[in-house]
Amino acid sequence: MRPEDREPVIRLLLASQPWKRLGHTAADWNRYFAPLPQGRDSYVVDQDGLAAGVAVVRQKFLLGDYLELFGVAEAARSRGLGGRLLAYVESLVFARAKNLFICVSDFNEPARRFYRKHGYQEIGAIPDLLIPGSAEMLLRKTSGPSMRE
Numbered sequence: 001m002r003p004e005d006r007e008p009v010i011r012l013l014l015a016s017q018p019w020k021r022l023g024h025t026a027a028d029w030n031r032y033f034a035p036l037p038q039g040r041d042s043y044v045v046d047q048d049g050l051a052a053g054v055a056v057v058r059q060k061f062l063l064g065d066y067l068e069l070f071g072v073a074e075a076a077r078s079r080g081l082g083g084r085l086l087a088y089v090e091s092l093v094f095a096r097a098k099n100l101f102i103c104v105s106d107f108n109e110p111a112r113r114f115y116r117k118h119g120y121q122e123i124g125a126i127p128d129l130l131i132p133g134s135a136e137m138l139l140r141k142t143s144g145p146s147m148r149e
Contacts, residue, residue: 001042001054006033008051009044012073018108019071022130032069040068041092045076045085052076053085057093064099064140077110086118094143103129103136115139 001009010029013019036042037056045053053076056069067089072082093100104111106125118141125135 001036001044001056003036005044005051005054006036009033009054009071012051012054013071016071016074018105018111021107022105037068043085043089045072045081047073047076047081053081055085055089057089059097061101062099064097064101064142065093067100067102070102082114083118090141098144099140099142102139104139105130106135106137112137115141 010026010033013024013029014026039058041057041059043053043055044051047053051073053072054069055067058066058068070082070086070089072085076082090100102115102120103126104115106112112122120139120141122137123140124138126138127135129136
């Protein structure tokens with residue numbers, strides 16, 4: 001992710017679920033992306049000159065990494081772009097760690113299906129984390145045990 005990607009990525013997120021339902025505003029995203037996320041790996045997929053996908057990874061989370069933010073523009077969904085972006089992130093993460101974690105809102109069934117399709121398992125619910133009456137589901141994909149024999 002480059003500084004010039006900031007505004008297009010914010011527009012992508014403002015127009016997308018679940019971020020709208022979660023109540024994220026332009027001010028929230030501006031705080032998150034100004035400066036670009038520090039201490040994290042950030043990736044943007046450009047499609048026809050527009051930001052079509054974004055991924056932000058926080059390293060060293062529970063014996064793995066945490067996919068802190070993952071978004072695909074509504075217009076680019078169901079075309080394989082999200083799967084390709086996720087596969088790219090996984091290739092980098094699994095070269096250095098055994099686990100990749102992500103949280104998904106319990107009401108976000110399309111995202112839950114997407115991650116199940118890509119081999120993620122739901123390992124627990126975190127109730128009322130972001131909005132009252134809803135839970136964030138912690139998911140994990142692993143490439144094997146973290147402990148060495």
